[in-house]
Amino acid sequence: MSSSDTPDTDVTEAEAVEVDELREGVVARLREVLGDGVVEHHIVPNCDVWIRIRPDAWQAAASSVRYTLGARQFGFLSAIDWQPSPWRRYMDSEVDKAVHGDEPKPLPEMTTGYAGGETRFQVFARVANIIEHWGVTLKVDAGDTDPAVDTWTKVYAGADWHERETWEMFGVRFEGHPFLRNIYLPSGFEGNPLRKDYPLLSRFTKPWPGIVDVEPMPGTDEEPSSEEGA
Amino acid sequence: MTAVSDRQKLAYLAGQAADARVNVELETEGMVLNIGPQHPATHGTLRIVARLDGEQVVQAEPIMGYMHRGYEKLTEVRTYAQITALINRIDWVGSFANEVPFILAAERLMGIEAPPRAQWIRTILFEMGRMANIILFLGDMGIQVGALTPMFYAFRDREFILNQIEAVTGGRFHPNFDRIGGLKDDLPKGWIEDSHTAMAKVREICDIMEDVLLGAEIFEARTRGVGVIPPDVAMQFGLSGANARASGIDWDLRRDTDVGLPYGQVDWKVWTHPDGDSFARYWVRLQETREASLIVDQLLDTIPSGPVMAKVPRIIKVPEGEAYVATENPLGEMGFYVVSKGDLNPFRVKIKTASFNNLSITPWLLRGVYVPDIITILGSLYFILGDLDR
């Protein structure tokens, strides 16, 4: 059940839509402060809320969500590369053939997730209000070729290390960060590993050895077939 | 029960800052001390570069990545079953607790609910993982401070819990037992009585540790007032778990979020401590271990009967969507943000680990601290390298 901005509510579905008042209130309060800095939102009722922010309102969103909405607990900050990987799972095991068929399928189109998105790279962050017991995931578009967003370190000091990690894994620059440098990878490492066009070379040089050990699903008496546990 | 008053805390912080300022003004040469990456006191392969002035730290920075195995990239090419086998090596001491948030996220995306018996057993194994983890901490903190004996007690008593976990799952601390929709197998015969005995042993070791370490003068002198973290700073850096509760933040994901595990049906309490120093962190974890054994005792007595696995398709393809599920793991809040495109493997899995946030406070915290206190503070923050580096 999504209550996004685009009006597409079915008449029959409208009767079954639950209204999550707590999270609707969160979105409304954020919209009050940021105006049209809030681009889109998506609520899964009694579960979670996703809000997409306009790129130039990213830092303002951080301060609003911390001071006005009271979400003082910092969760994490990272990025998603929405372009589908050109190599999928690097192999044709029996499970892949059973699911996708034998012929090589064309690469799917790039689609984004909840609360939309227009560019290939998206930075997302999670903060929580531990007094009212809700958490929100904020997303922002970072760009297609040279992704960059503002830094959150002036509002949440803990974002420092998360932004360093996102920088080295995706190549997303954070404007205003004190010192972006490697945190996990050795200093001579070339490339941004978590981008979808960064290949796992071991999977090219050595194919998957195949099914070694098979267990049937609990509760069934079937013989383990070659489609299990690929 | 605040042994360190606010005035004392402020005086300590101000004294450290003043000392550091004076030393800088005197322009004494600083020495760079490199602790690690292989060092008995750093819980694994962590390297800390500390710029010292005399015995005080002017600037300290942890350098990580010596155990970075690239989990988030590996999850993109593995099926959900394969990922379950991989992720219990993130927090390698807290066995079963690593699998639970990922499985719950996948179940939320698929819209499947595991049967009540499975949720009960999951919670029991989860709490056992917590006890195994924290008992190691209780002994390990002794070593950081200089007491060697508690470590042997800890290893000996962990064996009881590991025996129980092994009796059910077959693995001492990489169980690979959780499945989307439930569990792999049911409990063996006689397990419940043996677990009650094991819980009694856990309470015994907690009492021993309380006497041996918490009651020791040297331990108190080395940990009281050391590494004070004010609650607002703790929330800014994203501290979670016992570290946050030891600073007075009353937040426990088992009580505050509902992910399907039956914590609401058991009588238990959340322990907090207002001080925020290393002593508080040790104290909170000790009380939590005892509380966990009481939780498990109550759960063992009320296990519902029924199946342990819901009906799931044989080849698991998770429908499109995003989900974030976080649970109160032994180290703190561990969460999996799963992005799925309807395929056999997830599109992106962001693993939020507690140790990353817990350690990110150290550059701020270690300024002005004496060198032996570095070890005490790192020991009390308690991170596991697999959890830190992923």
Place this chain on the structure above:
Amino acid sequence: MGLGLVESGKMPKPLSKLLNLSRSYSMWVYQWGLACCALEMGAAFGAPRYDVMRLGVIPFPASPRQADLVVISGTVTDKMAPAIKRLYEQMPDPKYVISMGSCANCGGPYWDSYSVTKGVDQIIPVDVYVPGCPPRPEALLEGVVLLQQRIKDEDIGARWRGEPIVVE
């Protein structure tokens, strides 16, 4: 007496047997615990249940310069590899290496990762491989016993000259 005999290769059999026997039952193990296998190694070496000291192996050397055996347990990453090489070079001869766990043997479950060294034998020579993920403490003890048997059958002269070790 000892060194001249070793260099010329004319070490009498009983003497070499005695030296090998004493060497294999008085090893000092440096525990290079990197990851999850470090816990099983800790349980095997330091804990009272799977005690390794009954085999004559003492697990508490103060530094690698005082150790003859190193047990590498856990995943070896590319960032950590130079430190392991330096550790190995610090140990005095004759030295032995046990690779514990599938991550140290061959990369293990992280065989396709971008930051993992696929096996510690790419960096240092390994004498005994203990498989498992993680291997039970008893498996590690069996690996130590296997190594002790190999040491008892060793030819000290060949080792001194640097010839490769032959396993029957």
